[in-house]
Amino acid sequence: MIKKILFFIVFPLISLSQSDDKLFSESGEIYFSFQYESKDQLNELSKIISLDHKTNSHNAFAYANKKEYEEFLKLNINHNIIEKPTLNYKNGDKSSWNYYPSYPEYMNMMTAFADSFPDICKLHYLGTLNSGREILIVQISDNVGVKENEPSFLYTSSMHGDELSGYVLSLRLIDYLLNNYGENNKITYLIDEIDIWINPLANPDGAYYGGNQNVWSAIRYNSNFIDLNRNYPDPEDGPHPDGNPYQQETNIFLGLADTINFNMAANMHSGAEVCNYPWDTWGNLTSDNNWWQYVTEQYADSCQMNSSSGYFNDLNNGITNGWDWYEVDGGRQDYMNYFRYCKEFTLELSNDKTPNPNDLPDLWEANYPSLLNYMEQSLFGLRGTVTDSITGNPLKVRVEISGHDIDSSHVYSNLPIGNYHRYLYQGNYNITFSKVGYHSKTKNVTILNNSTLIENVQLVPVNFVSINDVSSDESKFFIDLIGRKNKKGNLIFKYSDGQIQKFISLKK
Ligand SMILES: [Zn+2]
DSSP, rough: OOOOOOEEEEEEEEEHHHHHHHHTSSSSSSEEEEEEEEEHHHHHHHSSSEEETOOOOEEEEEEOOOHHHHHHHHTTTOOOEOOOOOOOOOOOOOGGGGOOOOOOHHHHHHHHHHHTTTEEEEEEEEOOTTTSSSEEEEEEEETTSSSOOOOOOEEEEETTTTHHHHHHHHHHHHHHHHHHHHHHHHHHHHHHHHHEEEEEEEHHHHHTTTTTTTTTOOOOSOOTTTOOGGGOOOOTTSSTSSOOOOOOOHHHHHHEEEEEESSSEEEEESSSSEEEEOOOOSSOOOOHHHHHHHHHHHHHHHHHHOTTTTSOOOOHHHHHHHHHHOOOSSHHHHHHHHHHEEEEEEOOOOOSSOOOOOGGHHHHHHHHHHHHHHEEEOOOOHHHHHHHETOOBBBBEEEETTTTOOOOOOOOOTTTTTTEOOOOOSSSEEEEEOOOOOOOOEEEEOTTTTOEOOEEEEOOOOOOOEEGOHHHHHHHTEEEEEEEEEETTEEEOOOOOOOEEEEEEOOO
């Protein structure tokens, strides 16, 4: 369907005060386009307004709230305000998935998933917004809710409230996973082996801006007219890169990312058809650029294979480095990669931000094999557990590849399991496991694409001495018998040399 887009040209010398009432009367955000002169100019503008995914090599498309627009007007750039077309789509029916649910229907669907599949699905209420709307996430796994030696994987969609193809695709993915557990080998394997989290709607106030009945009046920003994808701490610009306080939605996700150590993720948007991989904030390439190209090409290829020609081939045949396209500061992708050691990319699902519901089934057919394959990648690469060699207790340690890791590309093993997951393009690497109070250990490993290498590591405490190292003279310093046995059956003693307390073990 061809959308009718209405343009009117704004001459910058007209002051905002004369026209702002009209401009911002419908919602607190406006949409506009302009020609830009250079990449540098575009990068500067990205700090003032919210550049949109429709931006190409000549024309920029952008959103602004009133304050952002006032700043933009000072630059005297000719631009066209684009009136948002009123969507008057006819919804299909829920069972055919050519349908956008109302807000109450969404709530019911999320509740029903957990109620119908209690053994493998849990619904989490992450937080209630001032509007009363909820941020919801489902967790899907065998032994759901019990920490296991599994990667944690996240899909989240529609933090831009009017980019809604991923909203319905996420709901359908949940439904598909749950209904195929025990039926389809691949799905069963993914649910058994991965701790899967899916949040279909990260900005419900934006999506249901026009009311809870439908999404036809959705807006990009949240109810405070803040772009949530500019509201995260930034690797280069630090906290509050957009000058705004963290929004409720942002705080909810910061809390989630702090609680669940996600290993891999994708963040669904629309407005283009491309995988956008890190970084967005600066021109540095990540240390794992070849891994990113490999997994995103895999995503794009399988999308193209499962659709009619012309789908998902934007920019470099369906993939792009974020900064190469246009700079984003305060985006969630960079936050997750830099601060949470999680491999997250931005998934642009469709040129139409809110596609005709009749197009949603084709989008599903094109994307679901890719969505499953990308999820499966979280099982590959180097993984294992790290434990204390004496007590057998799991440890949180730094896992780093010297000469390779830069810009926070190292990872940590996580408690309570001590599991780590390092995703790498095939090659040979020296991996160092380190923690204060322990002797570091370096392992040489050879990684193959699409396969898993397991290295379980025991770190020896620096103050550990074997009983063989202790002379009988020293033994008089034993002051305390803890009498504990570790997993290997060693007894653990503690003694004092006047200054330092040491742990020793006796082999029985
Ligand atoms: Zn977006």
